[in-house]
Each structure stands twice: as structure tokens, then as C-alpha cells.
Amino acid sequence: AQSVTQLGSHVSVSEGALVLLRCNYSSSVPPYLFWYVQYPNQGLQLLLKYTSAATLVKGINGFEAEFKKSETSFHLTKPSAHMSDAAEYFCAVSDSGNTGKLIFGQGTTLQVKP
Amino acid sequence: DAGVTQSPTHLIKTRGQQVTLRCSPKSGHDTVSWYQQALGQGPQFIFQYYEEEERQRGNFPDRFSGHQFPNYSSELNVNALLLGDSALYLCASSLDSGPQETQYFGPGTRLLVL
Numbered sequence: 001a002q003s004v005t006q007l008g009s010h011v012s013v014s015e016g017a018l019v020l021l022r023c024n025y026s027s028s029v030p031p032y033l034f035w036y037v038q039y040p041n042q043g044l045q046l047l048l049k050y051t052s053a054a055t056l057v058k059g060i061n062g063f064e065a066e067f068k069k070s071e072t073s074f075h076l077t078k079p080s081a082h083m084s085d086a087a088e089y090f091c092a093v094s095d096s097g098n099t100g101k102l103i104f105g106q107g108t109t110l111q112v113k114p
Numbered sequence: 115d116a117g118v119t120q121s122p123t124h125l126i127k128t129r130g131q132q133v134t135l136r137c138s139p140k141s142g143h144d145t146v147s148w149y150q151q152a153l154g155q156g157p158q159f160i161f162q163y164y165e166e167e168e169r170q171r172g173n174f175p176d177r178f179s180g181h182q183f184p185n186y187s188s189e190l191n192v193n194a195l196l197l198g199d200s201a202l203y204l205c206a207s208s209l210d211s212g213p214q215e216t217q218y219f220g221p222g223t224r225l226l227v228l
């Protein structure tokens with residue numbers, strides 16, 4: 001069965017610093033992977049997704065993620081943090097069945113300090 | 115183009131009561147999935163509807179039931195509410211089912227059970 005582990009429930013960076021949010025997955029088949037962001041009192045917004053077309057995936061708001069099969073990782077990065085990036089970030093793997101249900105990690109709260 | 119909409123936004127119920135949550139998918143989408151997000155946790159898959167049929171169900175008791183209408187909108191019903199049912203309930207729609215499809219989330223309905 002697929003699963004996702006997000007290392008670090010809270011990450012704090014200074015404005016302008018590199019953002020690195022870690023995600024490791026477990027899957028018996030080639031995975032489809034997603035990063036979603038959730039702002040306070042809102043639903044989830046898709047940042048980017050990996051569907052095997054390219055290992056480096058670029059998303060919205062300057063975020064990108066690199067799929068590394070050997071490390072079973074899909075870490076999310078952004079070169080320079082902005083105050084507006086403060087939010088909850090979720091990594092998810094899509095179930096290999098025909099419904100594509102999403103299996104989410106526990107989430108990482110990103111704090112951006114001025 | 116309207117995204118996924120959910121109603122109501124907030125709801126307060128007492129133990130033992132029943133609740134119905136509603137979801138309208140993104141225009142053109144025919145698949146609706148429901149997730150429960152407890153405080154501080156990642157969303158958990160409840161079930162998915164496609165062509166008015168429940169395609170897959172997560173690890174939730176039969177107190178949780180749903181329906182999809184011919185216009186693809188959907189309802190989530192929860193009977194005999196427990197305190198532990200307090201959560202944010204998210205609806206997601208997609209163009210089709212399948213692991214590669216992007217699921218678009220609504221803003222959620224926050225349910226508080228007293």
C-alpha cells in the first residue's frame with residue numbers, strides 16, 4: 001500500500017531564504033505525486049504534480065519538486081521564501097487503483113520570519 | 115469558471131444528530147471525492163462517486179454515506195454524529211477518475227459536534 005511521510009511538522013525560514021519541505025513516499029508501482037498548499041481556513045490548492053513526464057516539476061508561485069526514485073523522495077523547494085508562503089503544505093501520493101484516491105502526509109507548517 | 119463549491123461553510127451539531135454536506139464540482143468534472151481532515155492532520159479519503167455510483171470507500175463506518183446526482187453534484191451524509199466526527203470535510207472533483215488526474219478541492223465545511 002502507498003504511504004507518504006513528511007519529515008518535519010514545522011519548518012521556519014527567514015524571508016528570502018531557501019524553502020525545503022521533505023516528502024518520502026512508499027509505493028509498489030510508479031507513483032503519481034502531488035504537493036498541495038492550504039492557507040488558514042481554506043481548502044487545498046494544487047502546487048504541482050509528478051506524472052513521470054519529467055523528474056523536475058515546476059509549479060505555481062515559484063515552487064518546484066524533484067522526483068528521486070532511488071531515494072523515494074519528492075521534496076518541495078523554493079529559492080526565496082516570501083511572507084505569503086506561510087501555510088500548511090501537504091504531500092500526497094495517488095492510489096494505484098482506478099479511483100486515484102489521494103493518500104496524504106501529515107503536513108508541514110511553513111513559518112516565514114521577516 | 116466556478117471552482118468547487120461546498121455548503122454550508124460551518125455547521126454545529128450535537129451528538130447523535132445527522133448532517134448533510136453538499137458539493138458542486140468544477141464545471142466539466144464528473145468525479146467527486148470526499149475527504150475528512152481532522153485538526154492538525156492530513157485529509158483522509160472517505161469515498162468517491164462517479165456516474166452516480168460509489169467507486170471506492172475508505173476506512174469509514176457505514177454512518178458515512180453519500181450520493182451523486184445526475185448533474186454530478188454530491189452530498190455527504192453522516193448519521194449518529196460522534197464528537198470525533200468534528201473535522202473539516204473537503205470535497206474534490208476531477209475530470210475523470212484515475213491516479214494521474216488532478217483533484218481540485220473546495221473550501222470545505224467545518225463541522226463541530228458538541
